[in-house]
Amino acid sequence: MSYVLNLICRECGAEYPTQPLNVCEFCFGPLEVQYDFDQIKNKVSRKTISNGPNSMWRYSQFLPVDIENSIDIGTGFTPLIHAKNLGKQLGLDYLYIKNDSVNPTFSFKDRPVAITTSKALEFGFEVLACVSTGNLMGSVAAHGSKANLDTYVFYPQDLEVSKIFGAAVYGSKMIAIEGNYDDANRFCSELSDIYPWAFVNINMRPFYAEGSKTLGYEIVEQLGWKAPDHCVVPGASGELHTKVWKGIQEFIDCELIENSIPKMHLAQPEGCSPISSAFKSKSRQIQPVKPSTIAKSLAIGNPASGPFSIDVLNQTHGSAEIAAEDTIIDSIKLLAETEGIFTETAGGVVISSLKELVTKGKIKKDETVVAFITGNGLKTLESMGEIKENTVSCMPNISSFDRVKSNFKF
Amino acid sequence: MSATVRIPTPLRKVTNGADKASVEGNSIAEVIDSLENTFPGIKKRICEESGELRSFVNVFVNGEDIRFSDGINTSISSGDEISLVPAVAGGKD
Incomplete structure (x- = not known):
């Protein structure tokens, strides 16, 4: 089970019920998940953790999601x-x-996204969205597939090609924003006021960050x-x-x-x-x-x-x-x-x-x-760039190899 | 002259649910005073008592962060679109 008490403003300490909300309405400060640590302390030991799954979910008592609801594609407990x-x-x-x-999607982003996706399902959202510099969107797209959620990802248009493929392959709806990340971020913040979606790093941010x-x-x-x-x-x-x-x-x-x-x-x-x-x-x-x-x-x-x-x-x-x-x-x-x-x-x-x-x-x-x-x-x-210093081309015969071998600089 | 301010969700209790407001003013500081006239109580939500913007409020004029211009003294022209955006929205690599 989860030991979440509520959400609390990191700046002014105002408290809010647990909900998809990231901003304090009094001071605009960020909200954070607050837990009942007395309970956690009683339930958790080195042994209970060691006996848990070989994934991030071995720490589920410290996370804002019930482990029974977890969307797990094998994240965490990395070497x-x-x-x-x-x-x-x-x-x-x-x-x-x-x-x-x-x-699973080759970055640490799978940790926060696993939490957010699980929590988005708990809240009853049907769409998962994010603004990303690349790693996040691949993770959101993958977890959305596993959770049967529709996904929209927004990213600055000059992103690396493999990061774009790394999200598109999951069937996510890809929106390249003509601007940098901060432009995309500002835009998505306004979008989140209109569309009732789980924006991973906007309205879901308090839960996301916990991952x-x-x-x-x-x-x-x-x-x-x-x-x-x-x-x-x-x-x-x-x-x-x-x-x-x-x-x-x-x-x-x-x-x-x-x-x-x-x-x-x-x-x-x-x-x-x-x-x-x-x-x-x-x-x-x-x-x-x-x-x-x-x-x-x-x-x-x-x-x-x-x-x-x-x-x-x-x-x-x-x-x-x-x-x-x-x-x-x-x-x-x-x-x-x-x-x-x-x-x-x-x-x-x-x-x-x-x-x-x-x-x-x-x-x-x-x-x-x-x-x-x-x-x-x-x-x-x-x-x-082109890492050419340690590559040579060679005909498939011994004499050709003997000749090019001497060309290696190292 | 008149510009438009987009009101983010956390401030809509003060604006009786309005998501946009038409404002007067030649600078962001004047725009905030104009907002306060229309929606009493909104200024203390976005500004410190000193009048400076709160740390977690970002203001954009036509998509450009005013910290790249003159901050609260950034000038406003008729038809400008001003956005108040919580700083904590998004922003994680």
């Missing part, structure tokens, strides 16, 4: 890999990669029930960063782990870093930007959860990193060549930021670090 090769290169003994690119907490729970459980010293999390709207922290905090509050606070670092690309920039200028007010980055999944110039992400940076003494655009592809290749994990551009931003943190001495050799890899590299192939 946490001790990255010894990359760690050796960077000078870190305990570097871990949380590889969330192996979810990302499971990343926090998982890394803690996979590290042997303890929090790491550092987390490096990619930042777009800032919501993932705040929710990984919330997950860890809830496990501390429920006494499932000891009270140790990881430094929650945020990784943004140079071409779109409104949260990192505000943090560096010691402000909680975000000045929006017009994104210009190859990390399109992080291209949100007007980040809704920016102020809360800055709160987390302050609370946990985290750093806000800005990855130079020209390092992103090299970082993708570095992760692939050392650990066998091919991530999308957002993952490149995370690895670039991780390198910076080590270089600046903010992460020490013997500290435990988790770097969050949230999307698959096949989604952003066109950003990789």
Whole structure:
């Protein structure tokens, strides 16, 4: 069963009954799900969790959906890999990669969308809709298929082709907006006032956002029930960063782990870093930007959860990193060549930021670090350019091979 | 001169359900005062006591965020379409 009490405004504390509603009518602040943690604490132990399914639903008591109603296409409990090769290169003994690119639609988005889809059915919606920088729409389209819901996805028209195919294949109705993500987002917000749909990241947002907490729970459980010293999390709207922290905090509050606070670092690309920039200028007010980055999944110039992400940076003494655009592809290749994990551009931003943190001495050799890899590299192939340096063409005979073999540069 | 403001759902209790309003004013600040004349109580929903916009209210003029222009002093022309949009709508990679 679910232990949801109600919805509460993150800014002014006003409370609302549980419903598809995301904005406080008094101060416009975002609403968040509130739980009965006394009950959860009594019902949950390390053992009950360990005995649960090998998916995000092993943490169902901490989620706003009854597990009996869950739409499950196999999301979560993704590998946490001790990255010894990359760690050796960077000078870190305990570097871990949380590889969330192996979810059903190849990004962490399956976590929040699994929750939202299940909840949309509970509320009786017939249409699931979203505005997306790419990963979200694939997940919404897939979960909509499984749940027999109609899906509409809105996205900025300059998106990577594989992200468009990755949603269209499920039969979703695809609407390419002539503008950037922030334009599409503003438009969908107005649309949601008119159409009675479950807009995944608008009216369903309080429930949607809860799904990302499971990343926090998982890394803690996979590290042997303890929090790491550092987390490096990619930042777009800032919501993932705040929710990984919330997950860890809830496990501390429920006494499932000891009270140790990881430094929650945020990784943004140079071409779109409104949260990192505000943090560096010691402000909680975000000045929006017009994104210009190859990390399109992080291209949100007007980040809704920016102020809360800055709160987390302050609370946990985290750093806000800005990855130079020209390092992103090299970082993708570095992760692939050392650990066998091919991530999308957002993952490149995370690895670039991780390198910076080590270089600046903010992460020490013997500290435990988790770097969050949230999307698959096949989604952003066109950003990789033409990787020709290690390819040669060859006739199918031995002499031809002997000749071209000497051409390899490495 | 007259411009149109789109009223988002959370504010419609104050506007008796109206989803649009015709307003007068040469700037966003004046438009907000004009709204307050028509719908008393709406200003304190979208502005702090200092008169600054609340953190979670985004204002767009013809689709452009006023933070890219002059903020609350952004000038308004006849026929402009102004949107009040909750900042927390959407926005997750």
